[in-house]
Structures are given as structure tokens and as C-alpha cells.
Amino acid sequence: MNMDLTQRIQHYYKSMSKGQKIIAEYILTHYDKAAFMTASKLGHTVGVSESTVVRFALILGYEGYPKLQRALQELIRNKLTTVQRMELSEGMESSNILESxxxxxxxxxxxxxxxxxKKAFQDVVESIFEAKNVYILGLRSSSVLAQFLGYYLNYALDNIKVVTSGVSDIFDQMARIGPKDLLICISFPRYATRALEGLKFAKQNEAQTVAITDSQLSPLKEHADICLTAHSDMASYVDSLVAPLSLLNALVVAVANRKKGDLTSHFSNLEAIWNQYGVYMGKDYTLDE
Structure with a gap:
């Protein structure tokens, strides 16, 4: 069924029981809260049984409540404000925060x-090697991901350009992007408007485009030739970047494996420079007393 959650609710509403209609009305009105409720909590909130909530998910065409909940989260995740994120985490007990x-x-x-x-992943690796220049765009919290990817790819390749907020506007930094270039745009909820604009700009200039984002429903996918996804469900106002960072790690390792011989020689030279200028602490390093 190629309909989003609200369309499904509207489509099946007339055939729902009284209790299911109550759930539907609550979800449509309080989607920002319902998206993170368990079936039991949602049922308790609206005054119906947990089994009624489960049957509500089934009547909408979902395999179970978790699938419905995921659909609702995907639908509204970019609409959540920072304040709403904080409210959603208020129930988390301090003693369980680390484990949670x-x-x-x-x-x-x-x-x-x-x-x-896996195919999309390999296609991205090939595109990195085929590109004249590789632009890596990341803004706001995604800027740390762009910097990370650019930092490590720079060891293997000499055509990496990190594009992020700074003295120059992103379009100044991407002014020369063209048909032989590649743009890797990284953005996770809440998606930065400027990142999407940068992706569109690269596409208009006939560059190949890659989106690294949280799902196939991301607004970046429409303007990307290849889309890689990593989940980033948030806790409080903090964006969870663990899975995205792991995905970028895999990209770096894949590129490094292809450049193993060159990298070995390069790092041998770097080690000599680092030792000469004391970039890293040596084995004989001791703290002054």
C-alpha cells in the first residue's frame, strides 16, 4: 500500500470501531506524542485496551504496532522541535540514562x-574514485560528520573538499562544482535547509550526488543519484550520530583498502614528520612533576 499513515487513517476511518476511531483521532491530533508511546501507553492514554491498539495497527495494513509506530515516527520526525524532543525524554530516569x-x-x-x-555502498566507493573532485557537505550537527569523513579521506586522496558553515557561504565553496565532480551531502533530522539547497545546486550543475541520511523518506533522496541510510533516532535534543559515523567509517576503510600501497608509503613519511615535530606523545613521554 503506497500511502502514508495519515492517508491510511483517512481511508479506513469509516470501517473502524469506536475505540479505533478514538485512537485515530488522538494520533492525528497528538502525533508528536503518540509516535513515541508503546501500545500499552497509547491505549491507557486514550482509554482503550492494548489489544485494541494492536488491532488498529492491523486494520491500517501494518504487521503490528511497532511497524505503525515506525511509520508515524518517519512521518513526523522532521517536525519535532528541540523543545518537543526534550519533552519526549522527560520520562527517562536519571539512573537509567547511560544504559538507555x-x-x-x-x-x-x-x-x-x-x-x-551493499550495492549502493559499493557504488559510492566507485564514485569517489571516479570523481575529479569530491565535495563533502554537512551543516549544523552533520558538520562533524563531514569533517570526519573529509579528514580521513584526505589521507588517501588529494581531491577532497569539505563544505560547511564558515566565512564563505556554501555556494562560494561549491562554485566550481561540475559534471565530473561528486557531492556527498550528509544531513539527518532535523534536516538543514541549506544542505538540501546545496544538493540541488550540485545536481543543477550536473555533478553526481550522494545523500547520506536517515531513511528513504528523507527529502535528500529525491535529489541524490545514490542514497545511503543510517538510523539516527534521537534521545532528548541530541542527534544520535553513532550509526551514521559507523557508516562513514566503512566508507573510509573501503577507500583505504583500495589505496593500501600508496597509504603505507604516505603514512611512513607522515610518521617521520610527526616524530620530528612531536605531534604525538612518544613512549618516553613523562609528565612534569
């Missing part, structure tokens, strides 16, 4: 693995 956040990050990686598109 680590488990959420682990789940993000697990879900990213399950939805991994």
Missing part, C-alpha cells in the same frame, strides 16, 4: 545493518 542511550545507539546500528544496501 547506549542501547538506543546499539539498536540504531542493528537497524542500519538490516536495511543496508
Amino acid at each position: 542511550v547506549l542501547k538506543k545507539d546499539m539498536n540504531n546500528i542493528r537497524m542500519s545493518i538490516e536495511e543496508l544496501d
Whole structure:
């Protein structure tokens, strides 16, 4: 069924029971809260049983409540303000924060693995090697991801250009992008408007485009030749970048494996420079007393 959650609710509303209609009305009115409720909590909130909530998911065509919940999260995730994110995390007990956040990050990686598109990943690696110049665009919280990817790719390649907020506007930094170039645009909810504009700009200039984002529903996908996804479900106002960072790690390793011989020689030269100028602490380093 090629309909989003609100369309499904509207389509099946007349055939719903009284209790299911109550759930539907609550979701449409309070989607920002319902998206992160368990079936039990949603049922308790609207005054119906947990089984009624499960049957509500089934009547909409979902395999179960978790699938409905995921659809609702995908539908509204970019509409959540920072204040709403904070409100959603208020129920998290302080004593369980560490364990809860680590488990959420682990789940993000697990879900990213399950939805991994290996062909798309290999296509991105090939595109990096075929490009005249590789532009890496990331803004706001995604700027750290762009900097990370650019930092490590720079060791293997000499055509990497990181585009992010700074003295120059992103369009100044991308002014020369063209048909033989590649733009890797990284953006996760809440998606930066300027990042999407940069992606469109690259596309208009006939550059190849890659989107690294959270799902196939991301607004970046429409303007990308290749789309790689990694889950980034948030905890509080903090964007979870663990799975995205792991995906970028994999890209770096794939590129490094292809450049292994050159990198070995390059790092041998770098080690001599680092030792000469004391870039890293040596084995004989001691703290002054």
C-alpha cells in the first residue's frame, strides 16, 4: 500500500470501531506524542485496551504496532522541535540514562545493518574514485560528520573538499562544482535547509550526488543519484550520530583498502614528520612533576 499513515487513517476511518476511531483521532491530533508511546501507553492514554491498539495497527495494513509506530515516527520526525524532543525524554530516569542511550545507539546500528544496501555502498566507493573532485557537505550537527569523513579521506586522496558553515557561504565553496565532480551531502533530522539547497545546486550543475541520511523518506533522496541510510533516532535534543559515523567509517576503510600501497608509503613519511615535530606523545613521554 503506497500511502502514508495519515492517508491510511483517512481511508479506513469509516470501517473502524469506536475505540479505533478514538485512537485515530488522538494520533492525528497528538502525533508528536503518540509516535513515541508503546501500545500499552497509547491505549491507557486514550482509554482503550492494548489489544485494541494492536488491532488498529492491523486494520491500517501494518504487521503490528511497532511497524505503525515506525511509520508515524518517519512521518513526523522532521517536525519535532528541540523543545518537543526534550519533552519526549522527560520520562527517562536519571539512573537509567547511560544504559538507555547506549542501547538506543546499539539498536540504531542493528537497524542500519538490516536495511543496508551493499550495492549502493559499493557504488559510492566507485564514485569517489571516479570523481575529479569530491565535495563533502554537512551543516549544523552533520558538520562533524563531514569533517570526519573529509579528514580521513584526505589521507588517501588529494581531491577532497569539505563544505560547511564558515566565512564563505556554501555556494562560494561549491562554485566550481561540475559534471565530473561528486557531492556527498550528509544531513539527518532535523534536516538543514541549506544542505538540501546545496544538493540541488550540485545536481543543477550536473555533478553526481550522494545523500547520506536517515531513511528513504528523507527529502535528500529525491535529489541524490545514490542514497545511503543510517538510523539516527534521537534521545532528548541530541542527534544520535553513532550509526551514521559507523557508516562513514566503512566508507573510509573501503577507500583505504583500495589505496593500501600508496597509504603505507604516505603514512611512513607522515610518521617521520610527526616524530620530528612531536605531534604525538612518544613512549618516553613523562609528565612534569
